[in-house]
Amino acid sequence: MKLFRNKAFIGTALMVALSLTSCEDILEEQPRSIYEPGFFKTERGIYGGVNSMYAHLRYVYGQAYYYNTTETGTDEVTYGQSADQNFKVMDVSGEGEITPTDSRADVLWGAAFSNINTANGVIENASELGTVPDAVIAEARFFRAFDYFMLVQTFGGVPLDLGAGELKFNNNPVRSSVRNTVPEVYTKAIFPDLRQAVEDLPLKGRVTGGVTKTLARLYLAKAYLTYGWWLENPDNIPTYPEAPRTDPDGQSAQWYFQQAYDVATAAIDEPGNFRLMDTYYDVNVASNDRNMEILLYADHTESSEFYNGSSLSWSNGTAPENFAGWMMTWNYTNIRSATDPKWQSTISSVQREADQALGRPWTRMAPTIGAITNTFADKTNDSRYDGTFTTVYRGNWPKGGVNAPVVYNANGLPVSPGGAILTFLDEEPTAQINYPAPGEGGKSNVGAGELPGRSDFVIAPSGISRIVYPGLWKLGPYRTDNGNGLGQPNAASTRPFNIAKFSELYFIAAEAAVKGATGSRSARELINVIRARAGKWRWDNNGNQPKMEDHSAELVAATPATIDIDYILAERSREYYGEGYRWYDLIRTQKWEDLASTYRIGGIRYGDHTPQTVTRNIQPYHYLRPIPINQLDAMDLSPAEKAAYQNPGY
Numbered sequence: 001m002k003l004f005r006n007k008a009f010i011g012t013a014l015m016v017a018l019s020l021t022s023c024e025d026i027l028e029e030q031p032r033s034i035y036e037p038g039f040f041k042t043e044r045g046i047y048g049g050v051n052s053m054y055a056h057l058r059y060v061y062g063q064a065y066y067y068n069t070t071e072t073g074t075d076e077v078t079y080g081q082s083a084d085q086n087f088k089v090m091d092v093s094g095e096g097e098i099t100p101t102d103s104r105a106d107v108l109w110g111a112a113f114s115n116i117n118t119a120n121g122v123i124e125n126a127s128e129l130g131t132v133p134d135a136v137i138a139e140a141r142f143f144r145a146f147d148y149f150m151l152v153q154t155f156g157g158v159p160l161d162l163g164a165g166e167l168k169f170n171n172n173p174v175r176s177s178v179r180n181t182v183p184e185v186y187t188k189a190i191f192p193d194l195r196q197a198v199e200d201l202p203l204k205g206r207v208t209g210g211v212t213k214t215l216a217r218l219y220l221a222k223a224y225l226t227y228g229w230w231l232e233n234p235d236n237i238p239t240y241p242e243a244p245r246t247d248p249d250g251q252s253a254q255w256y257f258q259q260a261y262d263v264a265t266a267a268i269d270e271p272g273n274f275r276l277m278d279t280y281y282d283v284n285v286a287s288n289d290r291n292m293e294i295l296l297y298a299d300h301t302e303s304s305e306f307y308n309g310s311s312l313s314w315s316n317g318t319a320p321e322n323f324a325g326w327m328m329t330w331n332y333t334n335i336r337s338a339t340d341p342k343w344q345s346t347i348s349s350v351q352r353e354a355d356q357a358l359g360r361p362w363t364r365m366a367p368t369i370g371a372i373t374n375t376f377a378d379k380t381n382d383s384r385y386d387g388t389f390t391t392v393y394r395g396n397w398p399k400g401g402v403n404a405p406v407v408y409n410a411n412g413l414p415v416s417p418g419g420a421i422l423t424f425l426d427e428e429p430t431a432q433i434n435y436p437a438p439g440e441g442g443k444s445n446v447g448a449g450e451l452p453g454r455s456d457f458v459i460a461p462s463g464i465s466r467i468v469y470p471g472l473w474k475l476g477p478y479r480t481d482n483g484n485g486l487g488q489p490n491a492a493s494t495r496p497f498n499i500a501k502f503s504e505l506y507f508i509a510a511e512a513a514v515k516g517a518t519g520s521r522s523a524r525e526l527i528n529v530i531r532a533r534a535g536k537w538r539w540d541n542n543g544n545q546p547k548m549e550d551h552s553a554e555l556v557a558a559t560p561a562t563i564d565i566d567y568i569l570a571e572r573s574r575e576y577y578g579e580g581y582r583w584y585d586l587i588r589t590q591k592w593e594d595l596a597s598t599y600r601i602g603g604i605r606y607g608d609h610t611p612q613t614v615t616r617n618i619q620p621y622h623y624l625r626p627i628p629i630n631q632l633d634a635m636d637l638s639p640a641e642k643a644a645y646q647n648p649g650y
Contacts (some may be wrong), residue, residue: 001629010078016375019346024178025302032170034411036193037134038295039070039124040121040124040125040126040169041125041128041129042129042547043129043131043132045125046122046125046126046129046132047136049118049121049122049140050122050136050139050140051620052115052118053115053119053140053143053211054210054299055309056111056115056118056322057144057296057297057298057299057497057499058298058299058300058309058319058321058322059107059110059111059319059320060107060108060111060112060150060298060319061106061297061298061322061324061497061499061580062298062300062319062320062321062323062324062492062493062497063318063319063321063323063324064317064318064323064324064326064362064364065086065104065107065368066105066108067191067324067327067580068086068087068090068104068106068327068364069090069104069105069107069583069625070580070581070582070583071086071088071155071262071365071578071580071582071583072090072091072365073091073092073093073376073583073596073616074582074586074592074595074596075368075370075371075374075573075582075586075587075596075599076367076368076371076573076577076578076582077238077328077365077366077367077368077371077578078091078093078329078365078366078368078466078562078599078601078614079095079364079365079366079466079580080328080330080362080364080365080366080466080467080469081330081363081366081465081466081467081604082331082362082363082364083363083364083365083415084364085102086102086104086364087364087365087478089102089103090103090104091616092616092617092618092622093615093616093617094560094616094617098622098625098626099626099629099650100626100627100628100629100632100646100650101629102276102581103626103628104133105154105155105473105625105626105628105631106155106628106629106631107319108150108151109155109628109631110628110630111319112147112148112150112151113147113151113162113358114146115143115144115330116144116147116148116162117162117169117170118140119140119141119143119144119147119168120144120162120167120168121169121171122137122140123137123140123141123144123167124168125169126140134200134597135193135200135201135202135206136206137200137212138196138199138200138201138203138211138216139198139206139211139447141193141194141197142193142194142197142198142211142215142216142219143211143402144167144189144193144448145190145191145194145197145219145223146188146191148185148189148190148193148218149190149219149222149223149226151185152182152185152186152559152610153226153584153587153588153623154624154625155625155627155647156179156240156624156647157177157179157180157181157182157184157185157239157240157243158180158185158237158240159177159178159179159180160180160184160185160188161177161178161180161187162174166180166188166202167188167189167430173353175634175635175636176636176637177615177631177635177645179241179645180241181239181241181242181243182230182239182243183243183246183247183248184235184243186223186227187247187248187249188241190223191220191224192225193461194216194219194220194223195220195559196214197211197213197216197220197273198216198220198263199561201213201215201216202272203270203271203272203273203634204272204273206574208290209290209296209297209299211296212273212274212295212500213267213272214267214270214271214272214274214295215295215296215500216265216505217263217264217267217466217505218264218267218295218500218502218505218508219500220263221259221260221261221263221264221267221505221508221509221512222260222504224256224259224260224263224512225256225257225260225508225512225515225588226588227247227256228253228254228255228257228260228512228515229253229258229588229589229590230245231245231246231247231252231253231516232245232253232515233257233590234590235392235590235620236620237590237620238621238623238648239624240624240647240648245277252518253515254290254515254516254517255472257512257516258507258512258516258517258518259511259518260509260511261508261509261512261517261518261519262517262519263378263514264405264505264512265505265509265519265520265521265630266506267465267505268505268506268509271502272292273292274292274295274502274556275292275293275502276293276502276529276530276533277291277293277533277642278505278533278536278538279383279387279533279536279537279538280383280384280387280533280534280536280540280575281383281386281387281406281537281538281539281541282476282538283501283503284387284388284473285356285386285539286356286476286477286478286495287478287617289478289495289496290496292502293502293503294496294498294500294501294502295500295501295502295503295604296498296499296500296596297496297497297498297499298322298496298497298499300322300492300493300494300495300496300497301494302481302494304478308494309321310322310340310491310492311405311491311492312491312494313488313490313491314488314490314491315410315492317492320492321492321493322492322494322495322497323360323492323493324475324477324483324493324580325359325472325475325493325496326359326361326362326364326369327357327362327364327365327476328364328469328471328472328475328578329359329360329361329362329363329472329476330361330363330364330366330467330468330469330471331361331363331446332350332358332361332362332393332422332446332471332524333348333350333351333352334348334441334445334446335348335349335350335393335421335422335445335446335448335457336348336349336442336443336444336445336617337349337395337397337407337408337409337415337421338408339404339407339408340408341400341408341412341480343408343412343443344529346620347397347402347404347407347422348397348400348447349394349395349396349397349407349409349415350394350396350397350421350422351396351397351399351400351486352486352489352490353396353399353482353486353489354477354478354479354486354487354488354489354491354533355396355476355477355478355480355482355487355489356391356476356477356478357393357394357398357476357605358390358393358469358471358472358477358489359473359476359477359478359489359493360477360489360490363466363467366464366465366466366469366601367389367464367469367470367472367578368599368601368647369461369464369597369598369599369600369601369602369611370600371390371426371463371573371577372461372464372470373461373462375389375570375573375574375577376416376574376577378555379426379427380551380553381535381551381554381558382531382534382535382551382555383534383535383536383537384534384575384577385426385574385576386537386541386542387473387474387541387543387622388472388473388577388578389424389470389471389473389474390470390471390472390473390476390542390600391423391424391425391426391470391473391542392420392422392423392424392456392542392543392544393420393422393423394418394419394420394421394544395407395415395416395418395419395420395421395423396417396418397417398417399484399486399537399546400485401485403599405461407421408447408455409421409455409456409457410443410444410450410454410455410457410458411450411452411453411454411455412453413454414455415455419455420455420456420587421456421457421458422444422446422448422456422457422458422459423456423457423458423459424458424459424461424464424470425458425459425460425461425467427460427461428460428461428462429451429460431452431573433448433449433450433451433458433459433460433463434450434451435447435448435449435463435609436606436607437574437607438603438605438607438609438610439605439606439607439608440606440607441606441607442606442607443457443605444457444469446468446606446607447465447468447606447607447608447609449463449609450467459609460551460609462609462611463602463609464601464602465601465602465603465604465605465608465609466601466602466603466604467602467603467605467606467608468602468606472578472615473499473541474577474578474579475495475579476495477491477493477494477495477579478491478493478494478495479494497583498579501576503575504576505531506526506527506529506530506550507526507527507530507571507572507575509521509526510523510526510527510563510568511523511565511568512591513526514532514563514565514593516566520595522563523568524559524560524561524562524563527559527563527567527571528555528556528559530571530575531552531555531556531559531571532552532555532556533552533557534555534574534575535550535551535552535553535554535556536551536552537549538549538550538552546581565589565591566591566595569585569586569589569591569595572585573585587623590623592618592622592623593618596616596618597615597616597618598613598614598615598616599614599616600612600613600614601614620650621647621648621649621650622649624647624650626647627645627646627647632645632646
């Protein structure tokens with residue numbers, strides 16, 4: 001299996017490796033282009049290998065093309081006006097076919113296997129040294145299981161043998177490979193590693209942002225839950241390599257659902273340093289990054305380009321940069337307002353800024369109308385819509401050097417700096433919006449309309465299109481060095497990309513309960529912990545003002561008496577919209593076609609506000625991504641053997 005083109009089994013995948021400075025609780029990164037096998041014969045080498053595993057997260061999480069594969073084509077997201085084939089094919093709506101060449105799940109394949117081999121080297125050698133604590137080895141076990149879990153969900157069965165034997169460290173290039181089955185990957189790699197990690201990891205991480213017992217429990221519970229669904233296979237989705245839907249250890253799907261419930265609730269009861277934040281806004285506001293709800297993140301920083309993994313002033317749009325947030329950012333900089341009442345001179349009233357509500361526009365992905373109107377139907381009590389999207393675009397022209405005390409906007413009315421220039425309405429208005437003709441930009445220049453008496457241009461939920469739509473505030477950039485200007489909006493985000501949250505333990509336990517697991521908490525009780533938090537407001541994000549309101553009682557009362565999988569999935573979408581969970585949620589529960597086979601959205605021209613219903617052609621084989629073409633090309637196999645290695649349908 002030619003995953004590693006030379007003995008530098010990690011150097012081809014990571015720009016940096018990390019080593020731990022004793023008596024500090026942060027990771028210090030040191031550049032190392034290759035690791036020789038003997039490096040893991042030293043304690044320093046073991047720590048360097050373990051710490052490099054945190055750096056490898058940057059090559060997957062925040063990488064926009066992989067991010068696209070987790071969202072585009074679901075009920076949450078479709079492709080945007082500026083999408084290229086990387087995005088269009090993932091929509092499965094007739095804009096091209098997913099192939100081994102253009103499926104960007106190759107990002108995960110490339111980063112995961114090199115990291116797995118590093119973990120193999122650490123685990124094999126650390127015990128021989130006798131001076132490395134079990135907790136440190138457990139970090140390597142966690143990351144090996146983490147990568148295999150992501151791989152098996154994405155591709156089906158994958159190789160456990162990288163050239164030197166199953167789960168053995170390999171330092172010699174090989175040009176052959178054999179895929180293990182899904183049950184083998186779970187029972188030989190994922191479950192044993194995560195169980196040992198739960199046993200050996202501390203409740204408080206070795207380093208800031210380090211893996212913990214709580215994190216290992218989250219992934220063990222999630223792996224149990226996912227494997228339980230795989231065994232049950234309610235919609236008869238095919239697997240590959242072909243294998244009976246039976247567990248080698250003789251356990252039933254129901255046994256695994258119960259294990260998922262038990263492990264998740266154990267983590268809730270013994271949280272360590274983690275907890276739910278008081279409000280949903282506090283989880284996602286950038287000034288509160290790395291809060292106590294976040295169990296794992298791919299880290300970045302504005303304090304150092306080296307530690308950030310990319311420039312602080314410009315971007316190549318490649319890993320290890322965090323540029324996922326650009327994809328669902330439309331080109332708001334095209335909005336125009338006038339500097340005189342007669343509308344003879346116009347300016348860009350909302351300029352590109354390194355601010356969480358704005359950021360760099362790419363218009364590659366767009367929310368579906370259904371996500372806005374159905375998933376987030378309650379925008380009054382539930383704070384999560386306000387804590388997910390930018391729906392109000394405010395004037396910032398003075399920061400760009402435009403000397404105008406006001407601009408003239410909708411209905412010729414003046415707007416001061418910081419005032420609303422364009423608003424995506426929460427609901428359909430009773431009055432008819434005066435939109436420009438289809439294909440025309442109108443006064444706003446982006447096809448937004450006017451309502452009597454309002455100085456802001458407006459777009460109704462039904463008027464969202466592939467070119468103009470609410471932005472994803474949740475993933476927007478954040479800098480403390482902007483001063484009074486626009487900052488560095490063309491740089492990749494210096495925020496960490498969140499991967500795992502404490503809140504998901506409640507969802508996992510609730511889903512397991514729906515699948516028949518029993519315990520002291522019902523599915524409704526578990527979900528209502530999350531919904532009660534969602535009802536608590538302390539800040540009106542799009543109103544840009546404090547909002548001390550508690551609508552927990554209303555949200556809890558509105559929860560159905562009986563929770564089903566569709567409700568769990570709807571709640572997961574409200575909680576984790578746009579964070580890269582959705583495709584995995586839909587394939588785990590085999591609800592992808594049920595929930596995402598059609599969607600509604602406007603067209604690609606300014607002023608196109610008539611929703612179109614689009615049908616997707618989601619086939620059973622789409623539940624697995626294709627093995628990347630680079631992997632196939634690198635193997636010394638016959639065409640027939642390569643065809644047999646590839647997932648069916650591709």
